[in-house]
Amino acid sequence: MLGEAFADLAAPVRALHASSGPPCWQGQCVVSRGSHPLARLCAWAARLPPAGQGVPTTVQFQRRSDQEIWTRRFGAAAMRSRMWPHHGRLRERLGLVQFDFGLSVSNGGIVWNTLGVRVFGLLPLPAAWFAGVHCLESADALGRYTFDVQASLPWIGPVVRYQGWLLPG
Known part of the structure; x- marks a missing residue:
């Protein structure tokens, strides 16, 4: 999806996203969750991970x-998602x-900006509600793939933030 810009990625980010890359990466992260009751409901609906420090983390890819x-x-908590290109x-x-x-x-690194959200794949929600949903993929000084995913919603505040690192494994 990045076209020629793929070559501009740091080596660990390119390796994770390469179609021939390792199917499993391992590391650890820190997960924090919002305390608002609606934040907990949103986290449940998106199957987001529970809070924790130094959480062992694995990501498996089926390409x-x-x-x-x-x-x-x-x-012990699993979070599964499916991704595909759709109109750019x-x-x-x-x-x-x-x-x-x-x-x-x-x-x-790769910056993910939220452009649209739907519930059940059908019901569109106002994109402005999701201006606080971001992801940054990058590499650290140790040569590890790193991620920082944040979700915050108006009137609710923080929903989740998980940040950490991964290595091929």
């Missing part, structure tokens, strides 16, 4: 010609929620 299925494990955007189905993301490359 097909036009889509990828990511199974992320945060300790990346579409991700995560639990009951479907996101459309615009992707860009910055400083060797």
Whole structure:
């Protein structure tokens, strides 16, 4: 989806996204969750991970010609999503929620910006509600793939943030 900009990615980010890359990556992360009752409901609907420090994390990839299925494990909790290109955007189905993301490359990493959200894949929600949903993929000084995913909603506040690192494994 990044076209020629794929070559501008840091080596660990390119390796994770390469179609011939390792099907499993391992590392650890920190997960924080919002405390608002609606934040807990949103986290349940999207099947987001529970809070924890130093959480053992694995991501397994199933790659097909036009889509990828990511199974992320945060300790014992699994979070599965399906991603595919859709009209120049990346579409991700995560639990009951479907996101459309615009992707860009910055400083060797991938920035995900939320452009649209639907519940059950049918009911569109106002994109402005999701201005606080971001993802940054990058690499650290140790040569590890790193991620920082944040979701915050108006009137609710933080829903989830998970950040950490992965290595092929």
